[in-house]
Amino acid sequence: MKNIIVTGGAGFIGANFVHYVVNNHSDVHVTVLDKLTYAGNVMNLANLPSNKVELIVGDICDVELVDKLVQKADAVVHYAAESHNDNSLVNPAPFIETNIMGTYVLIQACRKYNVRFHQVSTDEVYGDLPLREELPGHGDGIGEKFTPDSRYNPSSPYSASKASSDMLVRAWVRSFGLKATISNCSNNYGPYQHVEKFIPRQITNILSGIQPKLYGNGQNVRDWIHADDHSNAVWTILTKGEIGETYLISAEGEKNNREVLALILELMNQPQTNYEIVRDRAGHDLRYAIDSEKLRKKLGWKPKYTDFKVGLQNTIDWYQEHADWWQRQKAGVEANYSKNGQ
Secondary structure, three states: OOEEEEEOOOOHHHHHHHHHHHHHOOOOEEEEEEOOOOOOOHHHHOOOOOOOEEEEEOOOOOHHHHHHHHOOOOEEEEOOOOOOHHHHHHOOHHHHHHHHHHHHHHHHHHHHHOOEEEEEEEHHHHOOEOOHHHOOOHHHOOOOOEOOOOOOOOOOHHHHHHHHHHHHHHHHHHHHOOOEEEEEEOOEEOOOOOOOOHHHHHHHHHHOOOOOEEEOOOOOEEEOEEHHHHHHHHHHHHHHOOOOOEEEEOOOOEEEHHHHHHHHHHHOOOOOOOOEEEOOOOOOOOEOOEOOHHHHHHHOOOOOOOOHHHHHHHHHHHHHHOHHHHHHHHHHHHHHHHHOOO
């Protein structure tokens, strides 16, 4: 695959994937198609060689533009999405337009030109799981996890739109022979993540002299994975995965929000009591956990950041060193959270 399109490649996870490809596969040319909404940032692609990466500012719902780009590509890796749950609760419309209609436009073009397609999805399409203390055997670290066969049960407009787009891809594989795979990944953290998200929000709060915020009782559990590991997994699926298959990506990094915040405070030399409890999100999912055995055993993938503390320190260091990247976003993000009592 010498020419690939990365939709949403100026966003957090997409940009990390672009950096991964450039750094590890020098023979690949990447065309980034990004609308540059508030979550897309040209600075995420700064310093990448222009002969390896081309940025096209455009909408994945633009049929003519997508058709023009896809016919020259070997593969499309589809990261572009509206992805913030809180925003989807306030205004679902952009999520329906981008995540469903945008995916439709892309898979139609890939079908037309017989181009390989990979759908980057989320574990949130499965809904949530019981907390470990509510499960038998939790003392041994045993608990239910999502698998590729888990039933879709989305709980927000965001996760419902992603579930819908996954289903479109599956239907196009079966009905039209689309050469596609799907990956559902757990919560990402790492460089370039927008400061509205939980981990960078707390890090940049501390760096800005603002008290970190803990939503509700802080017991909501997420299965954290460093964006570098996600990028490596997607490339593995793109190049080795079986057409029509779904692979789940996880570094087995289950932590609840209270634990994550406590570790951020520790690593940033803050008192463990230096945080404020704020109103929880409506319909906040309890727990996500992913079984990535299929990806590990069948495709031989394994994560680099198996120690969450090491990955989190790496992330803190990046935000400390790149204040120019996030400071312009910070005031507006905190103002919006303040309106919602968060």
